[in-house]
Amino acid sequence: MRLTGFLIFVSGKVLKAVILLAALSVLSFWLVSKSPIDPVQSYIGADAMVVGPEQRENIAAYWGLDRPPLERLYSWGAALLQGDFGTSMIFRRPVLTVIGERFMASLMLMGLAWIISGLLGFWLGITAAMKQGSWLDRLIKTYCFTLASTPTFWLGLLLLIVFAVWLGWFPIGLAVPAGGLAEEVTLAERLRHLILPALTLSILGVANVALHTRQKLIDVLNSEYVLLARARGATEREVLFRHGLRNIALPAVTLQFASLSELFGGSVLAEQVFSYPGLGQATVQAGLRGDVPLLLGIVIFSAMFVFSGNLIADIIYRLVDPRIRQGEASG
Amino acid sequence: MSMPGEVSGVKTEPMLSVRELSVSFIQYARGLKQQLLEVINGLSIELYPGEVVAVVGSSGSGKSLLAHAVLGILPGNAIVSGDMQFGGEILTSKRQSTLRGTEIAFVPQSVNYLDPLMKVGAQVKAAVKQGSKREVQQKIFKRYHLDKNVENLYPFQLSGGMARRILVAGALVGNARLVIADEPTPGLHPAVVKETLHHLRELSDEGRAVMLITHDIKAALEYADRIAVFYAGTTLETANVADFSGDGSDLRHPYSKALWKALPQNDFVSLPGFQPASGELPQGCLFAPRCHMFKDLCKEKRPKERSLRGGKVRCHYAT
Numbered sequence: 001m002r003l004t005g006f007l008i009f010v011s012g013k014v015l016k017a018v019i020l021l022a023a024l025s026v027l028s029f030w031l032v033s034k035s036p037i038d039p040v041q042s043y044i045g046a047d048a049m050v051v052g053p054e055q056r057e058n059i060a061a062y063w064g065l066d067r068p069p070l071e072r073l074y075s076w077g078a079a080l081l082q083g084d085f086g087t088s089m090i091f092r093r094p095v096l097t098v099i100g101e102r103f104m105a106s107l108m109l110m111g112l113a114w115i116i117s118g119l120l121g122f123w124l125g126i127t128a129a130m131k132q133g134s135w136l137d138r139l140i141k142t143y144c145f146t147l148a149s150t151p152t153f154w155l156g157l158l159l160l161i162v163f164a165v166w167l168g169w170f171p172i173g174l175a176v177p178a179g180g181l182a183e184e185v186t187l188a189e190r191l192r193h194l195i196l197p198a199l200t201l202s203i204l205g206v207a208n209v210a211l212h213t214r215q216k217l218i219d220v221l222n223s224e225y226v227l228l229a230r231a232r233g234a235t236e237r238e239v240l241f242r243h244g245l246r247n248i249a250l251p252a253v254t255l256q257f258a259s260l261s262e263l264f265g266g267s268v269l270a271e272q273v274f275s276y277p278g279l280g281q282a283t284v285q286a287g288l289r290g291d292v293p294l295l296l297g298i299v300i301f302s303a304m305f306v307f308s309g310n311l312i313a314d315i316i317y318r319l320v321d322p323r324i325r326q327g328e329a330s331g
Numbered sequence: 332m333s334m335p336g337e338v339s340g341v342k343t344e345p346m347l348s349v350r351e352l353s354v355s356f357i358q359y360a361r362g363l364k365q366q367l368l369e370v371i372n373g374l375s376i377e378l379y380p381g382e383v384v385a386v387v388g389s390s391g392s393g394k395s396l397l398a399h400a401v402l403g404i405l406p407g408n409a410i411v412s413g414d415m416q417f418g419g420e421i422l423t424s425k426r427q428s429t430l431r432g433t434e435i436a437f438v439p440q441s442v443n444y445l446d447p448l449m450k451v452g453a454q455v456k457a458a459v460k461q462g463s464k465r466e467v468q469q470k471i472f473k474r475y476h477l478d479k480n481v482e483n484l485y486p487f488q489l490s491g492g493m494a495r496r497i498l499v500a501g502a503l504v505g506n507a508r509l510v511i512a513d514e515p516t517p518g519l520h521p522a523v524v525k526e527t528l529h530h531l532r533e534l535s536d537e538g539r540a541v542m543l544i545t546h547d548i549k550a551a552l553e554y555a556d557r558i559a560v561f562y563a564g565t566t567l568e569t570a571n572v573a574d575f576s577g578d579g580s581d582l583r584h585p586y587s588k589a590l591w592k593a594l595p596q597n598d599f600v601s602l603p604g605f606q607p608a609s610g611e612l613p614q615g616c617l618f619a620p621r622c623h624m625f626k627d628l629c630k631e632k633r634p635k636e637r638s639l640r641g642g643k644v645r646c647h648y649a650t
Contacts, residue, residue, distance in 0.1 A: 227399075228437065228501075229457075230402075230431070231439070232504075233432025234457070242449075242457055243446050321448070322485045322487075323447065
């Protein structure tokens with residue numbers, strides 16, 4: 001039966017997710033506990049001269065840092081199972097609230113970059129494949145190969161210099177204008193702050209989809225079924241719209257979902273360059289200042305995020321590809 | 332057996348006539364040095380309405396390329412020369428593009444020639460150029476005893492026999508006068524092979540010309556009227572099916588005779604040596620290195636095609 005097959009598939013995936021998260025939690029906890037950064041020291045910061053050793057011990061005891069790592073892991077894990085991610089040391093608010101807030105900002109950024117890079121990459125890939133061997137194809141390929149080896153922060157800085165500093169078209173950083181009330185920020189202002197970081201991520205995200213789409217479409221154009229279509233009088237346009245898109249859309253969409261990990265990684269760097277207050281920036285802060293609960297919370301959350309992307313890609317394949325869909329129905 | 336082109340005593344024009352066709356590919360040899368690889372050379376063949384002509388030869392002899400050349404779907408790096416006529420008029424690439432899928436139909440090798448993500452009914456409909464796509468498709472499905480629900484199946488769900496019928500059905504969406512079937516029966520169950528060849532025979536009996544490209548001589552002998560023997564990119568002989576009988580003395584070319592003798596029901600002895608690869612063709616007769624009638628002339632001069640005893644042969648010494 002088709003439904004039971006699907007249920008087995010999903011529960012298998014969920015089981016994998018649970019194991020992944022458990023292993024990830026232990027590993028991250030261990031790594032953080034080995035970190036050379038002393039959370040108390042980084043919390044106190046410039047006030048180090050004023051805060052005495054006794055006060056330091058008090059802070060450590062308040063955070064539970066005086067207890068052995070295993071005990072801390074246990075109490076953190078037990079609280080986590082009840083949905084309590086703890087309190088962020090640097091924001092002094094519940095981790096989940098911080099992540100939620102920061103994620104909404106990042107979601108806008110990543111979502112915009114995801115859609116632009118997907119559509120642009122798909123279009124570039126099709127153009128290159130249809131004109132295979134031409135100067136246009138070579139141009140697109142060169143563009144993609146160059147971008148694939150470009151660091152995110154470097155491109156971000158470059159865009160900042162050109163469009164924010166020299167031309168002054170866009171603000172230099174942040175998500176909203178500084179010095180105003182939160183209620184007075186308009187959508188247009190938010191978008192203006194969003195464009196450069198989103199552009200940075202989109203320009204870099206294009207390469208993957210474009211190159212894959214190009215190769216896949218070239219395979220399709222060389223396939224036997226396209227040969228038959230041509231032998232039966234189909235024009236190149238009909239070949240593309242009847243057979244090309246049908247056979248390359250699914251790989252492109254699933255690739256785009258599976259590339260969420262790269263997008264997330266890229267957003268960490270882009271947000272840092274643009275001082276964009278998203279989840280990526282929070283990650284950097286939590287790491288540098290030894291905010292263990294927030295860092296672990298973000299690790300678990302981002303793992304779930306990337307895992308969901310891959311899961312969605314898998315599910316789409318099963319729902320759309322008739323060879324898997326119908327094969328399950330009859331098998 | 333009547334002569335080709337004679338239908339009830341009246342001489343008709345050939346439906347397809349290919350004369351001295353050559354196909355070469357531009358290849359990059361070392362670095363940027365270009366090299367021309369000749370895969371078909373001096374090929375001639377004629378097809379008349381109402382007949383099945385089998386093109387027989389081992390793999391690599393250029394059979395499929397002949398089909399692609401007639402349809403005009405060779406890859407971009409191919410260079411074609413020679414003369415092709417369809418219905419008495421020269422086949423230009425512009426004419427080819429209007430005739431493909433209408434007057435010239437193509438039956439491919441296997442189910443791989445169907446789009447794996449498209450329902451087969453829709454694929455047959457997509458090939459329809461005139462009239463109601465739906466009606467034409469349903470009529471053809473009925474003719475080939477394909478159930479109504481088959482049109483909603485994907486290629487991977489078809490049985491071998493169904494796939495065959497779909498592929499043949501696709502050739503009938505237009506008013507095809509010429510049907511080119513490229514190895515339509517490899518690796519199939521004998522009953523399915525028989526059914527497919529029977530369908531092709533039917534198409535020719537309805538007045539179409541059918542080119543059956545195959546390496547299965549046995550099947551060709553059973554269903555074709557004439558047989559063109561292919562070797563290293565050219566036709567060494569075109570013979571009537573009846574010539575393939577007895578000890579093969581009615582055949583003209585030593586290679587055809589060797590092919591005939593190699594069949595299990597005959598002497599079952601294969602000819603030593605192998606077909607020369609394109610790019611390493613001998614200067615004279617292509618078959619010379621394996622020929623027992625070989626003389627000096629064969630080494631120097633490639634024989635032209637000539638008529639002999641109601642067939643055609645490309646040999647200096649055939650009688």
